[in-house]
Amino acid sequence: MKPALRIALVGNPNCGKTALFNALTGSRQKVANYAGVTVERKEGALVTPEGQALTILDLPGTYSLRARSPDEVVTRDAVLGRLAGEVPPDAIVCVADATNLRLVLRLILELKAVGRPLILALNMYDIAQRQGLRIDLEGLARDLDLPIITTVATRRRGIGELVAQMVETATSLHTDVRASLWREPDGTALRDLHKEAQRLMRTHVHPPERPDTLTGRIDHVLLHPVAGIAVLLGLLFVMFQAVFIGAVPIMDLIDQGFAGLSDVVGQVLPHGWGRDLMVDGVIAGVGSVLVFLPQILILFLFIILLEDSGYMARAAFLMDRIMGGAGLHGRAFIPLLSSFACAVPGIMSTRVIDNRRDRLTTILIAPLMTCSARIPVYTLVIGAVIPNRTVLGVLNLQGLVMFALYAAGIGSALGISFILRKVFWRGQSEPFMMELPTYKAPNPANVLRTLMQKASMFLTRAGRIIMPLMVLVWFVSVFPGPPAGATGPAINYSLAGTLGQFLKPVFAPIGFNWQMTVALVPGMAAREVAVAALGTVYAVGGGGLSLAETLSHQWSLASGLAFLAWYVFAPQCVATLGVVKRETNSWLWPAIMFAYMFALAYGAALIVYQTARALGFG
Amino acid sequence: MRVPSDPPAGSDLLALSQARPGDRGIIVSVGQGMAQPGSGVDPEELERRLLEFGFVEGAHIEVLHEGAIGHDPIVVRLDDMRVALRRADAAEVRFQRDAA
Known part of the structure; x- marks a missing residue:
C-alpha cells in the first residue's frame, strides 16, 4: 500500500473545522497530546475508494500564524513543518466559514506565504446559499491560485470532492514545496494583508441578500444587561441541578455496583493482603474515579452544548467585568464552573485561556471551588455538630452553614486571584477580545463524539x-499490621496512624484530635475518602451508633467547625496536584498550590477553632 | 472606567472606548498609543491584535451591546462579524461617526 498522505486542517475558530474533521474520519480518530505540551492533538485516518490512505490532523483554530497561545504555537509550527516529533503535512486544507470570509482570507494569504500545497474548503456553504450570499468560486480560485471545494460538513456534502482534491493536491505538488516566505507580520504587513483580503471580497463575494438576523435578535435578549444576566444565572441553576441531583441515581448505582463487586471478590479470593489490595485498594480506587463520571459527563455535555451553540462566548462577555474585578479573564468562567464538580476537569479546561499568567491564576484558584468530593465531608460533619434548627424564621441552620462553606470557597478564590494580580503579577492583564459566533443548533453526532472523547480523556488521565x-x-493505612492481641482499629498501628500521631502536635492548635489527623492521610487520595477513614478510625460498623452520632459525641463544636474550615481549602487532594503538574509541566506550581492552600486551611481552622473556644464552644 | 455621555463638541471622530450602543461609522485609525496602562500588552502588540480581529482602517463598525457594570465590555459589529472587547483596549480604535 502507498504511504499515507498527511493532511492538516487549519482555520479560524467556529468555522466548523471539527465537524469537517468528523465527517472526514468518522470514528477513526485518536486524541492525544502533542509531545511536551498540553495541547490536544486530534488525528484521524481515512482511505479513498482508490485505496489511498490519508492521515488528517485537526490543528487548533487560529486567526493568524502569529501564535500567542500554546494551541496557536502548535498550529503555526505544524503548518511551517517545524513541530518537533511531527512529519510536515503534504497538504494543508484551510477550512472557512463561507458566511464569514474576511478574516480567513487574511489567514489564507499568510498560509500561501508558507508555500505548502493548499486547498480552501468553503464550509457551511448551505447557510451562505440560504442567505443569498454569492461567491464567484472560479474567480476566487484563480485569484488565490488554489483549488476551492464547497462543503456542508454536518450533512456530509462535498466530502468526496474534498478528499479527491486532497489526494490530487498532495501528490501532484508533492515535490514542489517552496521555501517558506512567511515571517511574523507587523502592523503594516497586517494592513496590507487586510487590503488584499478586502479587494478579494469586493471582487468575488456578493454580500448576502438575506443576512442572518436571528443572531442579532437572540443577542438582544441574551446580551441584555439585565435579562442576559438573568438567563445566564438560570442556565447555571439548571446545570447545577442536573449535575448534583440528576447524577445522583447513577452515582448510587455505580457505588452499589462497586460495593457488590468488592463483596464478590472478597468472597472468591482467599483471606490475606492480596485480597485486601484488590478490594480496598484497586476496586475502591477505580470506584472512586468512576463515581464522578456521571457528574462530569453531565457537566461536559452542558459545556459542549453551550460552546457549539455559540453561547459560551456570550457567557464570557457577561462575566468579564465581574471576573475582571478579581483580575480574572472572562474565559476563566468555564474552568471555575467545572471545578464545582471536580477540579481535575476544571484545570484541564483552562487550556482555553491564551495567556500563561491568566491560566496559572485560574489553575491556582480552581481547587477553592467547592468540588463534589467535599460534599460527603460537609454533610457528615454538619450533620454531626450543627444543630438542625431554624434560624431567622425560615432558614435552616445546617443549610446556612453549607451555603457559607460554598461562599467561603468562592470568596477566597476571588481574593487569592486579586492578590496574585495586584501583588505578584501587576499590570499583566491580557486584552479581552473574542468573536461572538453566529448561533447554531449543535449537531447531535458531533456533540456525542466530543463528549465521548472528553470522558475517555478524564478517565485515562484521572485514572492514571x-x-x-x-x-x-x-x-x-494497612501496613504495618497491628501486633498480636491489639485491641484498637488496625489503622492506628499503620504508617498512616503513626504519621497521624506524629503530626498531632501540629494540628492540636486547630482543635484536631489524632483521629482527625489520621483521617487526613487517606483523605489525600480523594477528599471524600476522609469520611471512610473517619469511619475506620472510630471503628464504626456492626450496629451501634452511626458515624455522625459518634462524631457528635466525640467532637466539640469548635473542632467540628475547624474541620469544616479546613476542608474549604483542603490542600490534600493528590489528583488535583497531579493534574496541575501535568498541565504546567513543572513541580513548582503544584508545590505552590499545596503550600498556599495548606497555609489557608491551617489559618482558617486556627481562627475558627480559637474564636469558637473563646465564645465557649470548646 | 468612566464613559462620558457626550463626545467632544464639534467632532465626529470618536474613540471606540467612548462609543455607546447605536453608534456606527467607519474606522479611521487603529493604534495611536491611546490605551491606558490598564492594558497589559504593549501598544504595538495591542495594535496587531486589533488588526488581526479585523479592526482595520476602512472597516464598518457599530456598537451593539455593552456590559451591565460600567458599560463594559462592549460588543461591536465589525463588517460581517461580532466581536466583544473591553473599552480599555477599544481606546486604540478611532472611528468617524455617521450622523444619527
Missing part, C-alpha cells in the same frame, strides 16, 4: 493519577 495513589494510600 488516582488509581496508583489509592493503592499507595491503602498501603500506608
Whole structure:
C-alpha cells in the first residue's frame, strides 16, 4: 500500500473545522497530546475508494500564524513543518466559514506565504446559499491560485470532492514545496494583508441578500444587561441541578455496583493482603474515579452544548467585568464552573485561556471551588455538630452553614486571584477580545463524539493519577499490621496512624484530635475518602451508633467547625496536584498550590477553632 | 472606567472606548498609543491584535451591546462579524461617526 498522505486542517475558530474533521474520519480518530505540551492533538485516518490512505490532523483554530497561545504555537509550527516529533503535512486544507470570509482570507494569504500545497474548503456553504450570499468560486480560485471545494460538513456534502482534491493536491505538488516566505507580520504587513483580503471580497463575494438576523435578535435578549444576566444565572441553576441531583441515581448505582463487586471478590479470593489490595485498594480506587463520571459527563455535555451553540462566548462577555474585578479573564468562567464538580476537569479546561499568567491564576484558584468530593465531608460533619434548627424564621441552620462553606470557597478564590494580580503579577492583564459566533443548533453526532472523547480523556488521565495513589494510600493505612492481641482499629498501628500521631502536635492548635489527623492521610487520595477513614478510625460498623452520632459525641463544636474550615481549602487532594503538574509541566506550581492552600486551611481552622473556644464552644 | 455621555463638541471622530450602543461609522485609525496602562500588552502588540480581529482602517463598525457594570465590555459589529472587547483596549480604535 502507498504511504499515507498527511493532511492538516487549519482555520479560524467556529468555522466548523471539527465537524469537517468528523465527517472526514468518522470514528477513526485518536486524541492525544502533542509531545511536551498540553495541547490536544486530534488525528484521524481515512482511505479513498482508490485505496489511498490519508492521515488528517485537526490543528487548533487560529486567526493568524502569529501564535500567542500554546494551541496557536502548535498550529503555526505544524503548518511551517517545524513541530518537533511531527512529519510536515503534504497538504494543508484551510477550512472557512463561507458566511464569514474576511478574516480567513487574511489567514489564507499568510498560509500561501508558507508555500505548502493548499486547498480552501468553503464550509457551511448551505447557510451562505440560504442567505443569498454569492461567491464567484472560479474567480476566487484563480485569484488565490488554489483549488476551492464547497462543503456542508454536518450533512456530509462535498466530502468526496474534498478528499479527491486532497489526494490530487498532495501528490501532484508533492515535490514542489517552496521555501517558506512567511515571517511574523507587523502592523503594516497586517494592513496590507487586510487590503488584499478586502479587494478579494469586493471582487468575488456578493454580500448576502438575506443576512442572518436571528443572531442579532437572540443577542438582544441574551446580551441584555439585565435579562442576559438573568438567563445566564438560570442556565447555571439548571446545570447545577442536573449535575448534583440528576447524577445522583447513577452515582448510587455505580457505588452499589462497586460495593457488590468488592463483596464478590472478597468472597472468591482467599483471606490475606492480596485480597485486601484488590478490594480496598484497586476496586475502591477505580470506584472512586468512576463515581464522578456521571457528574462530569453531565457537566461536559452542558459545556459542549453551550460552546457549539455559540453561547459560551456570550457567557464570557457577561462575566468579564465581574471576573475582571478579581483580575480574572472572562474565559476563566468555564474552568471555575467545572471545578464545582471536580477540579481535575476544571484545570484541564483552562487550556482555553491564551495567556500563561491568566491560566496559572485560574489553575491556582480552581481547587477553592467547592468540588463534589467535599460534599460527603460537609454533610457528615454538619450533620454531626450543627444543630438542625431554624434560624431567622425560615432558614435552616445546617443549610446556612453549607451555603457559607460554598461562599467561603468562592470568596477566597476571588481574593487569592486579586492578590496574585495586584501583588505578584501587576499590570499583566491580557486584552479581552473574542468573536461572538453566529448561533447554531449543535449537531447531535458531533456533540456525542466530543463528549465521548472528553470522558475517555478524564478517565485515562484521572485514572492514571488516582488509581496508583489509592493503592499507595491503602498501603500506608494497612501496613504495618497491628501486633498480636491489639485491641484498637488496625489503622492506628499503620504508617498512616503513626504519621497521624506524629503530626498531632501540629494540628492540636486547630482543635484536631489524632483521629482527625489520621483521617487526613487517606483523605489525600480523594477528599471524600476522609469520611471512610473517619469511619475506620472510630471503628464504626456492626450496629451501634452511626458515624455522625459518634462524631457528635466525640467532637466539640469548635473542632467540628475547624474541620469544616479546613476542608474549604483542603490542600490534600493528590489528583488535583497531579493534574496541575501535568498541565504546567513543572513541580513548582503544584508545590505552590499545596503550600498556599495548606497555609489557608491551617489559618482558617486556627481562627475558627480559637474564636469558637473563646465564645465557649470548646 | 468612566464613559462620558457626550463626545467632544464639534467632532465626529470618536474613540471606540467612548462609543455607546447605536453608534456606527467607519474606522479611521487603529493604534495611536491611546490605551491606558490598564492594558497589559504593549501598544504595538495591542495594535496587531486589533488588526488581526479585523479592526482595520476602512472597516464598518457599530456598537451593539455593552456590559451591565460600567458599560463594559462592549460588543461591536465589525463588517460581517461580532466581536466583544473591553473599552480599555477599544481606546486604540478611532472611528468617524455617521450622523444619527
